[in-house]
Amino acid sequence: MKTKLILAGGFLGAGKTTLLYEAAKELIAEGHKTGLITNDQAADLVDTVYLSKTGAGIEEVSGSCFCCNFPGFAEAIQALRENGAKYIIAEPVGSCTDLSATILQPLKDKYADQLELSPFTVLIDPKRLKEILAGRNSGLAESGAYIIRKQLEEADVIAINKADTLTEAEAELLLGETRKTYPGAEVMTISAKTEGGAAAWLAYEKASAETGKSLAKVDYDTYAEGEAVLGWLNATIELTAEDAPDWNHYADTLLTKFLSRFKEEKAAIGHVKLLLDAPDHFIMGNLTGSKEAISVRGTASEEKNVVMTLNARVQTSPERLEEMIREEIAVTDAATDTNGKILRLRCLMPGRPNPTYHYEKVI
Secondary structure, three states: OOEEEEEEOOOOOOOHHHHHHHHHHHHHOOOOOOOEEEOHHHHHOHHHHHHHHHOOOOEEEOOOOOHHHHHHHHHHHHHHHOOOOOEEEEOOOOOOOOHHHHHHHHHHHHHHEEEEEEEEEEEEEHHHHHHHHHOOOOOOOOOHHHHHHHHHHHHHHHHEEOOOOHHHHHHHHHHHHHHHHHHEEEEEEEEOOOOOHHHHHHHHHOOOOOOOOOOOOOOHHHHHHHHHHOEEEEEEEEEEEEEOOHHHHHHHHHHHHHHHHHHHHOOOEEEEEEEEEEOOEEEEEEEEEOOOHEEEEEOOOOOOEEEEEEEEEEEOOOHHHHHHHHHHHHHHHHHOOOEEEEEEEEEEEOOOOOOOOOOOOOO
C-alpha cells in the first residue's frame, strides 16, 4: 500500500508547525495512522517536542536539510511507513528552497512504488507576502527575500496562512494579486491555528496527486548568502521556580525582551520559538517580528520545574545571537524569580547548500 506524503514548506514564521499539528490531529481523529517529519540544522528542535503531543509518529532529520541529506529523509519516511503510517507530513527547514529539483523529483523518480505525493505547499504570512509582492524585502536581507520568492515560484500550492488576521476584502485582494504573480499555483487562504481553519487545505492535499510541476531557477550563491545571514540557535534549558510560578508570564516576558533586544540591535527576526514542557502540560511561545506577533498558548499549571526548548533564527552572527540570548534569559530569570540552567546550546551559521540530488527536468 502506498503512503500519502505531503511536503509543507515556507519561510520562517509562516506557521508550518501549527499546520502540521492541526492536520495530524484531524487525520488521527479520522482513524488514519499518521507520521510527521521535522527538519533542522541542529538537534533540540521545538517542532519535534511540540508535534509529539499530537500522538502521531515523529521522525526528526537534524544536522542538515532534507535536500542535503536525502538518504536521512528517505530513512525517516521508511521508519514511519514501517510503523504503519498512511499519511506522512514533512516540514523542511524554513530557509530552504529549490525543493522541487532536490526532493520532489527524486522522490517521484525513486519511490513511485511506495509513495503517493501530494501537491507541494508553501505557507506564507500575509504581512510578509504583501511586502514581497510589492517588491520589498520584508525587513530581511535581499538574499533572504530572494529565498522567499523562489519558494513561492516552485510551489504547487501557496497557502496564505493567518487568514484570521485579514478582512474578507483584504483576503480577496491578496488572493488576486498572488494568483496574478504566480499563475501556476493553486492559491488559498487558511488559518492553521483556528479549529477547522486548514480543513480545505488538507482535503485538497488528500485528493490531489500532482506535485513538483515546475522547477525554480536558483542562484546558489544568493541562496547560500540568504541562509548565512541568519544566526541559528537551539537550546534546552531547565527552569526552576520556588513559589507559585506563572510560566505563561515567564514565556511572554522572555519573548518580549527578545523582541526589544533584537529591535535595539536592528537584527531582523526570522522566528523565535520556545516550548516549556511539564508532565501532562506544555506552553508554546512564538515570536515572528512584532509585538502583535508574540503568541503564548497552553499552560504548565503550577509545576515548579519545567524544561524549555528554545529555537531562534535571527539576522545576526551566531556569536552575537548567543550572547543576546544568554543575557536576556538571565534578565528574565531575575525579573521572574526563576533559575535557568542551560543543559545544551548550539549556535551556528548554515553552510552552503549541497543537495544529494538535483534534477534538471520534471519527472
